[in-house]
Amino acid sequence: MISMRFAKGHGTENDFVILPDPEGALDLGADLVARLCDRRAGIGGDGVLRVVRTRALGEPLTGAAASSEAAEWFMDYRNADGSIAEMCGNGVRVFARYLLHAGLAEGRSIDVGTRAGLRSVTIEDNGDITIDMGRPEVFGDGGARLADGSEVRGLRVSVGNPHLACMVDGPVGGLDLTSAPALDPAAFPEGGNVEVVAPLGDGVLDMRVYERGSGETRSCGTGIVAAAVAATRAAGGAPDQGATWRVRVPGGECIVLLDARGARLRGPAVIVAEGQVRLG
Numbered sequence: 498m499i500s501m502r503f504a505k506g507h508g509t510e511n512d513f514v515i516l517p518d519p520e521g522a523l524d525l526g527a528d529l530v531a532r533l534c535d536r537r538a539g540i541g542g543d544g545v546l547r548v549v550r551t552r553a554l555g556e557p558l559t560g561a562a563a564s565s566e567a568a569e570w571f572m573d574y575r576n577a578d579g580s581i582a583e584m585c586g587n588g589v590r591v592f593a594r595y596l597l598h599a600g601l602a603e604g605r606s607i608d609v610g611t612r613a614g615l616r617s618v619t620i621e622d623n624g625d626i627t628i629d630m631g632r633p634e635v636f637g638d639g640g641a642r643l644a645d646g647s648e649v650r651g652l653r654v655s656v657g658n659p660h661l662a663c664m665v666d667g668p669v670g671g672l673d674l675t676s677a678p679a680l681d682p683a684a685f686p687e688g689g690n691v692e693v694v695a696p697l698g699d700g701v702l703d704m705r706v707y708e709r710g711s712g713e714t715r716s717c718g719t720g721i722v723a724a725a726v727a728a729t730r731a732a733g734g735a736p737d738q739g740a741t742w743r744v745r746v747p748g749g750e751c752i753v754l755l756d757a758r759g760a761r762l763r764g765p766a767v768i769v770a771e772g773q774v775r776l777g
């Protein structure tokens with residue numbers, strides 16, 4: 498019998514099982530993650546956020562992750578299928594909300610370690626949370642084949658993790674995201690997340706996403722940033738020169754601010770449950 502404390506939270510309905518593990522005592526294998534995220538036999542979630550002190554993480558922080566050494570708390574993010582991802586934008590907001598809720602952090606500014614590097618978080622007056630997402634990297638064009646065989650073209654963007662953000666004509670609601678879009682393995686050697694994005698006018702975007710390791714989710718923070726970058730370029734602009742987008746997703750809405758410093762992502766994050774989970 499496996500028994501552990503958990504919390505459950507979401508950011509625009511991208512939902513997470515939160516596992517408090519300050520001293521890194523949990524043995525969190527892919528199978529356990531998948532069982533926790535199972536929506537019938539487990540708690541259910543798009544992923545797991547393990548809340549661990551950076552010094553207790555138990556893995557080397559090299560490359561992009563090295564700046565995370567400066568953060569007391571590390572967001573060890575796993576997708577619902579148990580795979581490890583570098584970064585989760587909605588996850589960072591929910592993680593920060595949990596730190597405050599659990600008394601593990603205080604104040605309006607919190608640093609969170611991630612595998613994509615340190616992310617600085619600000620709590621806004623209305624309770625929304627803004628994350629400094631760093632500078633998205635653009636790698637040029639790419640394509641994907643959707644489940645029904647149709648093709649979408651888009652921009653390959655790294656927001657710490659890989660995305661193909663595809664501007665489409667017409668509503669995103671009718672596109673087939675029932676199974677993983679096929680990506681070119683040469684362009685996405687680690688797989689990727691695929692966004693379909695339609696401009697609604699007045700700086701508003703409509704977006705759906707198929708997430709690597711989780712399936713179609715109701716929101717994806719890094720995907721929202723990738724969509725904002727693709728929309729800025731599709732409109733003939735340059736993200737460095739400044740743009741603000743409201744991005745609507747099935748689970749709500751986030752704001753992306755782009756400028757020469759990079760991208761900031763703002764949106765809600767809530768904790769909805771706490772308890773003890775037992776898996777036989």
Ligand SMILES: N[C@@H](CCC[C@H](N)C(=O)O)C(=O)O
Nearest residue numbers: 582585586587658717718719
């Ligand atoms: N939902 C997240 C992204 C989670 C990771 C992604 N599925 C991947 O494998 O890269 C977000 O809010 O950014």
